[in-house]
Amino acid sequence: MTDERETDGLFREYKRTGDVSIRNKLVEHYMYIAEILAKKFSGRGVEYDDLYQVASEALIEGVEKFDPDLGNRFTTYITPTITGNIKNYFRDYSRSVRLPRRVYAAAAKVREATDEFYRTHGVKPTVKQLSEILGFEEELIIEALECRSPVSLDARVSSADGEDDAPLYDVVSDGGSAFESFEDNESLKTEIKKLDPTEQKVISLRFLQGKSQSEVGKILGVSQMFVSRAEKRIVEKLKEALL
Amino acid sequence: MKELSVKFYLADSAYFTALRLVAGAVCSAHDIDVDTLEDFKVCVTESAIILKDCGFEKVNVTFSDDGGLCCSVEGEGGSPKESGNEFSLALISALVENCEIDRRGGIVGRVTLKI
Numbered sequence: 001m002t003d004e005r006e007t008d009g010l011f012r013e014y015k016r017t018g019d020v021s022i023r024n025k026l027v028e029h030y031m032y033i034a035e036i037l038a039k040k041f042s043g044r045g046v047e048y049d050d051l052y053q054v055a056s057e058a059l060i061e062g063v064e065k066f067d068p069d070l071g072n073r074f075t076t077y078i079t080p081t082i083t084g085n086i087k088n089y090f091r092d093y094s095r096s097v098r099l100p101r102r103v104y105a106a107a108a109k110v111r112e113a114t115d116e117f118y119r120t121h122g123v124k125p126t127v128k129q130l131s132e133i134l135g136f137e138e139e140l141i142i143e144a145l146e147c148r149s150p151v152s153l154d155a156r157v158s159s160a161d162g163e164d165d166a167p168l169y170d171v172v173s174d175g176g177s178a179f180e181s182f183e184d185n186e187s188l189k190t191e192i193k194k195l196d197p198t199e200q201k202v203i204s205l206r207f208l209q210g211k212s213q214s215e216v217g218k219i220l221g222v223s224q225m226f227v228s229r230a231e232k233r234i235v236e237k238l239k240e241a242l243l
Numbered sequence: 244m245k246e247l248s249v250k251f252y253l254a255d256s257a258y259f260t261a262l263r264l265v266a267g268a269v270c271s272a273h274d275i276d277v278d279t280l281e282d283f284k285v286c287v288t289e290s291a292i293i294l295k296d297c298g299f300e301k302v303n304v305t306f307s308d309d310g311g312l313c314c315s316v317e318g319e320g321g322s323p324k325e326s327g328n329e330f331s332l333a334l335i336s337a338l339v340e341n342c343e344i345d346r347r348g349g350i351v352g353r354v355t356l357k358i
Contacts (some may be wrong), residue, residue, distance in 0.1 A: 169355070221330060
């Protein structure tokens with residue numbers, strides 16, 4: 001594949017058929033761009049292999065979304081996309097916390113105690129209260145709050161009404177269908193309209209367009225953690241208004 | 244606590260975690276609940292990132308007690324320029340009780356947070 005017309009033809013065919021073998025052919029053809037960009041950013045505290053993986057994922061996503069009929073060349077389109085993903089990775093990586101093992105062990109207990117306290121008192125505890133409950137030094141609790149442990153998709157989470165719990169995979173957005181029924185709720189629609197434009201944008205991207213917190217963060221130029229906090233605040237506001 | 248300051252080079256990303264830990268510790272000293280503490284940490288570090296995006300070289304973060312916990316995040320040095328951070332600023336304003344943004348010639352130079 002050397003000719004641009006040939007690759008554009010393949011992009012059109014892939015768009016029409018969704019044939020993964022065509023996608024893979026295109027990814028292989030443009031893999032050199034991922035390699036170049038990963039090399040460009042290596043040696044800055046993140047392993048080349050990790051950067052190469054991030055770049056490759058961005059390339060695959062780019063191939064899947066590219067439309068040659070919009071008038072851009074693929075190389076022009078994909079270079080800033082991959083660069084952006086690598087930069088976001090640096091941003092997230094720089095903020096990822098590498099704390100001692102004992103802190104991670106404490107983190108699980110802190111989370112559990114926080115939830116239990118909230119169930120009992122209806123408010124979140126302070127660090128001092130957690131320290132008294134768990135018998136940990138306050139410093140350890142502050143460090144533990146920095147931990148962001150991965151969660152299993154089988155983990156149980158409470159539903160919005162606080163009654164039944166469900167596996168996480170049941171409540172994670174699946175492309176918007178969950179909120180379509182939500183959208184039918186007139187009172188909810190009214191309350192969403194009362195949110196400021198920023199909050200409405202978060203709601204729209206997260207629930208109507210079904211994007212993950214990381215994706216929303218990338219689109220809006222903020223961290224996943226930031227989206228998470230904002231979303232929590234907005235949902236609380238909506239819940240309060242609807243009660 | 245009268246005042247506590249943290250100053251570091253924004254290029255050194257390792258200090259963002261240090262800043263979050265300091266912010267958490269200051270909230271703890273003020274008996275602030277863990278939920279508000281998390282919002283505050285995110286806003287403090289996000290303010291520093293905005294200043295980094297604006298081209299500042301260093302950030303000076305000062306926590307003080309002013310009828311509530313107050314935090315001033317101010318950029319220093321570098322070659323400041325305008326940057327599209329309106330969305331981040333809007334989210335910060337939504338997360339903390341009070342947020343003031345000081346601009347110098349259109350460039351965000353300081354973010355003051357209060358809870």
